[in-house]
Amino acid sequence: MILILLGKIFPRSNNWQLKILNYVNTTLKKIYVFDLDDTLVLTEARVKIYHTEDFSLVHSFTPIEFNSYEKKANHLLDFDDFDCFETLSKGKLITQNLKILRRAHELGYDIAIVTARSNKPAVVQFLLEKKIPVDSSLVYAVSDPSFNYDGSVAERKSQAFIDLYKKGYRDFVYYDDNLENLEKVKETLQKKHAKISTFQV
Numbered sequence: 001m002i003l004i005l006l007g008k009i010f011p012r013s014n015n016w017q018l019k020i021l022n023y024v025n026t027t028l029k030k031i032y033v034f035d036l037d038d039t040l041v042l043t044e045a046r047v048k049i050y051h052t053e054d055f056s057l058v059h060s061f062t063p064i065e066f067n068s069y070e071k072k073a074n075h076l077l078d079f080d081d082f083d084c085f086e087t088l089s090k091g092k093l094i095t096q097n098l099k100i101l102r103r104a105h106e107l108g109y110d111i112a113i114v115t116a117r118s119n120k121p122a123v124v125q126f127l128l129e130k131k132i133p134v135d136s137s138l139v140y141a142v143s144d145p146s147f148n149y150d151g152s153v154a155e156r157k158s159q160a161f162i163d164l165y166k167k168g169y170r171d172f173v174y175y176d177d178n179l180e181n182l183e184k185v186k187e188t189l190q191k192k193h194a195k196i197s198t199f200q201v
């Protein structure tokens with residue numbers, strides 16, 4: 001007797017069931033991935049835009065407002081607020097999305113954070129403080145120089161997902177408020193024939 005599962009043929013042998021279990025575990029290793037700002041927490045952090053000539057403040061954007069900003073040549077961008085642990089710690093948690101994260105964790109799925117932030121230790125400290133169950137090895141602050149990612153935020157987030165793919169994950173559930181991130185990551189993972197469901201929050 002043989003069993004055909006997910007396109008693979010398993011001839012019956014001594015350790016037949018174990019082989020199937022291993023195959024399913026590695027083939028369909030599933031992970032829930034969450035963005036941070038405006039997905040799990042709302043903070044007072046702002047992207048500040050200064051004029052290159054006199055350094056006057058031109059704009060002060062929330063992350064959502066910044067999503068539709070187009071950079072001009074005489075604009076200097078300042079993301080310093082997003083490095084600050086205190087600002088993050090004082091943020092308001094978005095409970096409906098945290099509920100999904102905690103439920104996925106209770107069901108035994110791994111959880112990752114993929115954020116545009118540039119200070120991974122501050123993000124890890126925040127998760128610990130709020131008792132959000134994410135292993136620090138699965139926290140990707142894609143603008144943190146330690147990751148060596150490049151390109152736009154969507155491109156850098158895609159590179160983080162490729163690193164998750166390299167860790168063996170093949171089934172992704174991804175929550176983010178930014179449509180461009182969701183679409184870019186989806187396109188990247190589909191090229192790898194991984195399974196991905198995206199949710200814009």
Ligand SMILES: [Mg+2]
Pocket residue numbers: 035036037038039063176177178
């Ligand atoms: Mg966001």
